[in-house]
Amino acid sequence: MMATDLLDRPTVAGFGQQAPATTIPVRAVEAEGPPARRPLGGVSRADLADIVGALVSALFTTLLLFKHLTPLSGPLGFVVVFYAIFLATYAFLVSLTEARPAVVDKIMATLLSSAAAIAGLALVSVVGFTLWKGRAALTKTNLYLQDMSSAGPADPLSVGGIKHAIVGTFMVISVAILLSVPLGLSCAVFLNETRSRAGRLVRTVVDAMTALPSILTGLFIFATWILILGFERSSLAASLAVSILMLPIVIRSADVVLRLVPGNLKEASDALGAPRWRTVWHVVMPTARSGLATSVILGVARGVGETAPVLLTSGFTSSLNLDPLKNPMVSLPLATFEFVRSPQPALIARGFATAAVLMVVVLVLFTLARVLGGRPAGHLGKRQARRVAARSARDVARFDLMAGAGR
Numbered sequence: 277m278m279a280t281d282l283l284d285r286p287t288v289a290g291f292g293q294q295a296p297a298t299t300i301p302v303r304a305v306e307a308e309g310p311p312a313r314r315p316l317g318g319v320s321r322a323d324l325a326d327i328v329g330a331l332v333s334a335l336f337t338t339l340l341l342f343k344h345l346t347p348l349s350g351p352l353g354f355v356v357v358f359y360a361i362f363l364a365t366y367a368f369l370v371s372l373t374e375a376r377p378a379v380v381d382k383i384m385a386t387l388l389s390s391a392a393a394i395a396g397l398a399l400v401s402v403v404g405f406t407l408w409k410g411r412a413a414l415t416k417t418n419l420y421l422q423d424m425s426s427a428g429p430a431d432p433l434s435v436g437g438i439k440h441a442i443v444g445t446f447m448v449i450s451v452a453i454l455l456s457v458p459l460g461l462s463c464a465v466f467l468n469e470t471r472s473r474a475g476r477l478v479r480t481v482v483d484a485m486t487a488l489p490s491i492l493t494g495l496f497i498f499a500t501w502i503l504i505l506g507f508e509r510s511s512l513a514a515s516l517a518v519s520i521l522m523l524p525i526v527i528r529s530a531d532v533v534l535r536l537v538p539g540n541l542k543e544a545s546d547a548l549g550a551p552r553w554r555t556v557w558h559v560v561m562p563t564a565r566s567g568l569a570t571s572v573i574l575g576v577a578r579g580v581g582e583t584a585p586v587l588l589t590s591g592f593t594s595s596l597n598l599d600p601l602k603n604p605m606v607s608l609p610l611a612t613f614e615f616v617r618s619p620q621p622a623l624i625a626r627g628f629a630t631a632a633v634l635m636v637v638v639l640v641l642f643t644l645a646r647v648l649g650g651r652p653a654g655h656l657g658k659r660q661a662r663r664v665a666a667r668s669a670r671d672v673a674r675f676d677l678m679a680g681a682g683r
Contacts, residue, residue: 322373323382326369326370329365329369330362330365330369331362333361333362333365334358334361334362334365335358337365338354338358338361341357342354342357359390363383363387366382366383366386367379367383370382370383403635406631406632409624409628410625410626410627410628410629410630410631410632412433412625413433413625413626413628413629414629414632416433416434418434418435419438419626419629420437420439420442420633421437421439422436422437422439423436423437423438423439423440423596424436424438424440424595425440425596429618429620430620430622431622432622433622433625433626438626438629438630438633440593440594440595440596440597440605440606441606441608441611441630442608442633442637443598444590444606445580445608445609445634445637446637447511447515447600448511448514448518448586448605448607449515449576449579449580450515451511451512451519451600452515452516452519452579453522453572453576455516455519456519456522456526457575459523460522460523460525460526460527460530460571461530461568463523463527464526464530464531464533464571465534465556466478467479467527467531468531468534468535469556469560482524482527482528483528485523486524486525486528488524490521490582490585491584491585491588493518493520494517494586494587497516497517497585497588497589498513498589501513501516501589502589508602508603509589509603509604510590510599510600510602510604510605511590511597511599511601512600513589513590514586514605516589517582518579518582518585518586519579521578521579521582521585522575522576522578522579523575525571525574525578526571526574526575529567529571529574529575530567530568530571532567533567533568534560534564536564537560537563537564538563541559541560541563542555542560545558573641576638576641576642577638577642580609580634580637580638581609581634581638582609583607583609583610586606586607587613590604590605590606590607590610591604591605592604592606592610592614593605593606608630608631608633608634608637611627611630612627612630612631612634613627614627615627616628
């Protein structure tokens with residue numbers, strides 16, 4: 277210890293001894309500054325170099341294992357071993373420069389990106405395969421303007437079409453939407469806005485109906501509507517069967533959406549004296565409109581592709597039928613099933629073309645539901661903003677009139 281330090285220290289009164297010096301440690305963060313923030317999005321040059329290096333290393337390591345060191349073989353095994361080695365190598369390269377949380381984050385991001393790529397590849401392959409197999413029939417205009425009443429199994433693609441299946445699909449799904457959507461939304465509101473003892477029973481039944489096989493709904497409608505009540509096979513019977521399949525999907529998804537509506541909105545409506553039904557109609561439903569449209573989309577996706585219920589309740593026909601109350605009616609999934617069963621190449625191509633048209637119909641229905649669903653809560657379109665402004669102007673004029681009358 278230096279002499280100057282001893283002289284500078286204060287002495288303790290009455291003892292003549294020097295008081296110990298107080299030393300305040302300097303924190304490493306204050307000395308070195310705050311740590312640099314790690315970006316969570318995007319791929320940097322270092323990340324790209326690690327990915328490329330891991331890919332090259334995994335490729336040559338897998339080739340070495342499959343060609344020289346082990347008796348492994350097969351394309352599926354090659355892909356699995358290659359991906360496992362890639363993940364291990366990538367984790368090792370990242371750990372050389374990053375901490376453990378960053379390594380875990382990048383490995384999970386890689387896994388999720390790979391899963392998304394596999395799902396996208398599966399979707400693209402299914403759509404591409406369907407379009408490729410049906411390309412010869414999709415370019416024929418008679419496919420959309422004619423039915424199969426005047427075409428035989430050996431006729432070329434220039435004769436006959438699927439007009440009857442397109443019309444039948446729209447009729448079946450339209451009636452099913454009219455039956456299932458009001459019931460489904462009403463049931464979802466009942467489960468969320470009431471505290472009835474029957475709510476638990478209804479929720480259990482809906483959960484059980486979600487896993488109901490589609491052929492059972494067709495058998496139920498066939499036994500009750502056709503055999504017991506005596507109605508004939510028709511588009512209406514098929515719509516009843518399809519609506520039973522759509523109902524639990526709409527209820528479950530709408531139930532989840534209605535739970536996400538903030539409770540303070542309903543409390544504010546109750547505080548203003550609005551009855552419960554008005555709160556649900558003017559506050560809860562408009563707030564959850566976009567999510568409710570998504571629930572309808574899920575229900576339509578379940579019902580529009582069903583084949584067994586339509587076959588049991590409506591039957592199969594080769595001609596166009598516009599009467600939903602009698603005579604058989606065919607849908608696009610059922611027409612696809614019947615076409616691809618044939619050994620004739622022309623009918624098989626027409627079946628894949630029918631499947632491609634079904635995908636377009638589903639896309640149109642989804643787009644229509646999104647348009648009807650509108651924007652999310654709090655985001656108004658131009659027409660909606662003008663409507664709200666006009667309603668506010670009418671309210672102001674009414675208030676001014678009441679104030680002028682002394683009320």
